[in-house]
Amino acid sequence: MSSTDALDLVYAALADPTRRDIVIRLSRGDATVTELAEPHDLTFQAISQHIKVLEAGGLVSRSRVGRTRPCHLEATPLGEAISWLEDARQVWTERLDRLETYLDASQGERDV
Amino acid sequence: MSSTDALDLVYAALADPTRRDIVIRLSRGDATVTELAEPHDLTFQAISQHIKVLEAGGLVSRSRVGRTRPCHLEATPLGEAISWLEDARQVWTERLDRLETYLDASQGERDV
């Protein structure tokens, strides 16, 4: 149906440790490509490409300040990713609770 | 450094819509490969491979019942994925709160 769901890109973006590092770093404040590249053993071109992936997932937006292009973390897709996971977990736990209730009931009957 | 972080596999597993479908379905209860394959326009071999990816991420475990191998959703990696995201978001919101406080203070000074 929907060929490229937004969540596809968000989770794909988060699947890479370098990109998760970048997200963590950006959660502490905006940063330029070269700043983001510094702690990594990669070319800044590689970092630039990672940022493009994060941008495609909507996790990062960019502005133009002089000759730099600072990266800014966007919270919305982060929240959507959390929501999906929490929904799945909630269904899971609710089912487990019902199962437990049922087992308790059966146990009760057996005990009579 | 750490070549294959557990989160890599979890988020990579969630990056595919078919696999997210499978997770949702399993959150409602265990199911066999053929049951999981039915609603999809894919061969059951493809579904089997998707399950293997979910298994690699620790999201799914399997048992042996007769000649079927029912899939069971595991909550722990789901929780870890949520934790990571919430940590990132928390740092982000805390920083924003500090920034707001700072701006309010500046505004107050300017108003004097």
Next chain:
DNA sequence: CTGTCATTCAAGTGATTGCTTGAATGAAGC
């Protein structure tokens, strides 16, 4: 206008992904 700094674009490569088809395993029923 020229050089420099921050960044992107472009092309190439080896590894991985998502899918297919066809053959192999393995338990259950006759």
Next chain:
DNA sequence: GCTTCATTCAAGCAATCACTTGAATGACAG
């Protein structure tokens, strides 16, 4: 034992990924 059903294994293929190097853009400083 042979057949059937559920599933995996194996090979192949096109597409995408993560990374590299080298060339291009584009703002600012002299």
